[in-house]
């Protein structure tokens with residue numbers, strides 16, 4: 001049985017490089033055996049049969065977003081899941097109530113310089129960063145953060161900054177706040 005007043009699931013949203021997967025793994029481990037960590041991009045890649053950059057190249061962003069909505073809808077119907085979403089999961093209007101109905105939605109943030117440091121080494125894995133023409137990475141990230149900020153805000157019940165902190169420390173804060181959460 002789920003604990004009374006504890007969220008059915010915990011959903012992590014936020015920009016690329018804000019720690020959704022590392023914090024998500026740590027949080028699921030803290031919550032114990034009956035909780036599982038899932039990554040919507042990993043599920044999507046399994047269903048599509050190829051990695052995310054290949055999917056973007058073959059099918060385009062619109063089709064990626066359609067598939068992402070289907071995956072998120074399935075995961076959000078589950079229970080005792082820590083769900084790491086892709087950075088663009090808040091972009092489609094219809095996803096926002098789906099995410100919020102799943103449980104506690106946490107927006108993980110980080111300073112732009114931290115996002116650059118965390119993403120620049122494996123930029124090719126992220127088509128939205130790799131395909132930026134001649135813009136430098138920081139400028140591009142600042143533009144996307146500006147566009148997406150209101151969307152994350154709309155989706156989230158809680159905001160947690162991840163700059164200069166360890167995943168375990170962040171996960172501990174989310175667990176504590178989840179215990180105080182009133183649906």
Ligand code: S3P
Nearest residue numbers: 015016041086087088126127128
């Ligand atoms: C995206 C973020 C990626 C992945 C895809 C699109 C985005 O996930 O879903 O490349 O639009 O921000 P991560 O945030 O896990 O890198």
